[in-house]
Amino acid sequence: MSKRSFVREESPESDLDEDDDKDYVAYVPLKHRRKEKLTTIQKLLQKKGVVSSQDECENRSRSATPVPNAVDSPSDSPVVNSKISLLDQHNTLKKQAEVVKETAKDIQLKEELKILESVKEMRALKSVQDLAQGIAYEKALKTGxxxxxxxxxxxxxxxxxxxxHLRIDVEGTDIPPPIRSFRDMKFPRSLVMGLKKKGIKNPTPIQTQGLPVVLSGRDMIGIAFTGSGKTLVFTLPLLMFCIEQETKLPFEQNEGPYGLIVCPSRELARQTHQVMTYYGKHLEAGGLPPLRIVLCMGGVPAKETLSTIRKGCHIMVATPGRLMDMLDKKMFNLAVCRYLCLDEADRMIDLGFEEDVRTIFSYFKGQRQTLLFSATMPKKIQNFARSALVCPITVNVGRAGAASLDVKQEVEYVKDEAKVVHLLGCLQKTPPPVLIFAQKKKDVDDIHEYLLLKGVEAVAIHGGKDQEERSRAVDLFQHKKKDVLVATDIASKGLDFEDIKHVVNYDMPDDIENYVHRIGRTGRSGRTGIATTFINKSCDQSVLLDLKALLIEAGQNVPPMLEEIGPSEGSYLELGGERGCTYCGGLGHRITECPKLEAIRSKQINNLGRQDYLANNAADY
Known part of the structure; x- marks a missing residue:
């Protein structure tokens, strides 16, 4: 069979047919020709980097949809159109990728807004009476x-x-102009002389814009870094308002106060009272009526407070617990009070004192000028606080929660067992005075005892000590009779110690806001200072991420341990116009990863009795 086939193939007729078909070209169907042409184009595009894989080429070749129509749809996968240049196709694909990227950002922003909305306080920061009767003031108070x-x-x-030029950001309507001179603000000559004795010749940025706002009678949220002079922004105008009231109609017995300043800690309330008393005496020396300024806080006998109130009180500086106790017992009232300032307002509100503030608001009998001040005030707190204000003006110098650039921040890796010994060497960096912060009362006592054994002149304060001992320790340190003060966070907010050279964080606080307040005790009023912080592997990683971002923002050196901790991509970059976490203000994470949002209440319960949460201890008021 095979032999017969072989003979047939070798026949002369076969040779003739083969010669005739030498120039013959086999017919290729149109379908196959189009496919080959498309494959050639796809290979060319792959070399140019437009198409990523051969699988996509094969998928497009099988598609029954005509090629030109497939390119026109941005939702479909990229398809080649032979009539469109490669450059145009590349630009189209690039725009499609950008649309997808923006959509991912939008999704994240929507998720963050939902979280922020879920934790938002539904009730406004108003008194019970205002909420019940629907009272809403539309116009700010007017002054002369x-x-x-x-x-x-x-x-x-x-x-x-x-x-x-001064890096002042303002929000609001009808904002008063900034004024760069105390004389142009129309303060009395005696008051200006008192400022000069303190070394204050010209207003700081927060004072340049803040003082005209307060003097105009407007409600205000004041945000500026620690040591920028926020205290004078709310104390000087109040002194002038009280002088005006006393001149027109003197205060009678049991009348007042006209102005109320609420502070979160005894030490801060005591310091504010001393500041106001100092400038009040200068005004009296200039021939103006004397002002009665009373201190209302735990540790001060109520009889002393009541004796001043009975004479007619112009200004009261108070802590929330004692203030509410005396109001509840009707020892005095706020019928004529028209001025309210919450110093370190975010700490009081953020730590769960909304109800206390509402209770205080309920004792007011009419509209008041309300001021809120702090160095750290996240957007959540700002938005919540605005519900208590009337046509507010926000004055912001720098980023809320940013560290002072006058403070050199040094972070050192120190194991827990080596901290106390390492502390002695750390004290040699600068001459005294030095301030040491620890998280727990026991650590404060241990450090104090160790320093005394080593011959260091040191004093200590925390919430477990009685008021007389605390006041004595602060006075000795302020008058430079002692070189070192060891304290918990009760000394971190608002206290102004003159010429502090060095702040040491014996341990990293649980909250980056407390860190900012701690290191803000140095580098004040234009001076420079050093802040040293001990960290190790026991520290909360989320707080270390915030610390790393804070160091980067301030242009400080980042230690190797923090370099190894990589925050999530873009965590402290701007997203949707908002940097970092909108809940706590930390730059090392977004609100979707905020540990404070999830754990702040459980941490307060677990650490009750171990850490010095003074602001949560009503007995300390």
């Missing part, structure tokens, strides 16, 4: 003060230029 004519006639462009 106004800027000089030359400043009133100044153009808006000049005002904006001054704010830009």
């Amino acid at each position: 003060w106004q800027p000089p004519k030359c400043i009133r006639e100044r153009s808006q462009q000049v005002n904006d230029k001054i704010r830009f």
Whole structure:
């Protein structure tokens, strides 16, 4: 069979047929020709980097949809159109990728807004009476003060230029112009002389814009870094308002106070009272009526407070617990009070004192001028606090929660068992005075005892000590009779110790906001200082991420241990116009990863009795 086939193939007729078909070209169907042409184009595009895989080429070749129509749809996968240049196709694909990327950001922002909305306080920060009766004030209080004519006639462009130069951000309507001189603010000569004795010749940025706002009678949220002079922004105008009231109609017995300042700790309330008393005496020396300023806090006998109130009280500086106790017992009232300031307002609100603030608001009998001040105030707190204000103006110098650039931050890796010994060497960095912070009362006592054994002149304060001992320790340190003060966070907020050279964080706090307040005790009023912080593997990683971001923002050196901790991509970059976490203000994470949001209440319960949460201890008020 095979032999017969072989003979047939070798026949002369076969040779003739083969010669005739030498020039013959086999027919290729149109379908196959199109496929080959498409494959050639796809290979060319792969070399140019437009198409990523051969599988996509094969999928497109099998598609029954015509090629030109497939390219026109942005939702479909990229398809080649022979009539469109490669450059145009590349630009189209690039725009499609950007749309997808923006959509991912939008999804994240929507998720963060939902979380922020879920933790938002539904009730406004108002008194029970205002909420029940639906009382809402629409116009701010008016005062008799106004800027000089030359400043009133100044153009808006000049005002904006001054704010830009001083890095002042303002929000609100009808904002008073910034004033760069105490004399132009119309303060009495005796008060200006008192400022000069303290070394204050010109207003700081927060004072340049904040003082005109407060003197105008406007409600205000003031945010500025520690040591920037926020205390004078709310104390000086209050002194002037009380002088005006006393001049027109003297205060009678059991009348007052006209102004109320609420502070989160005894030490801060005591310091604020001393500041106001100092400037009040200078005003009296200048021939103006004397002012009665009373201190209302735990540790001070109620009889002393009541004796001043009975004479007619102009100003009261108080802590929340003692204030509510005396109001509840009707020892005095707030019928004529028209001025309220919450110092370190975010700490009081953020630590769960909304109800206490509402209770205080309920004792007011009419509209008041309300001021909120702090160095750290996240957007959550700002938005919540605005519900208590009338046509508020927000004055922000720098980023809320940012560390002072006058403080050199040094972070050292020290194991727990070596901290006390390492502390002695750390004290040699600078001459005294030095402030040491620890998280727990027991650590404060241990450090104090160790330093005394080593011959260091040291004193200590924490919430477990009685008020007389605490006041004595602070006075000895302020008057430089002692070189070192060891304290918990009760000494971290608002206290102004003169010329602190060095702040040592014996341990990293649980909250980056407390860290900012701690290191803010040095580098104040234009001076420079050093802050040393001990960290190790026992520290909460989320707080270390915030610390790393804070160091990067301030241009400080980042230690190797923090370099190894990599925050999630873009965590402290801007997203949707908001940097970091909108709940706690930390730069090392977003609100979706905020540990404080999930654990703040459980931590307070677990650490009750072990850590010195003074602001949560009503007995300390």
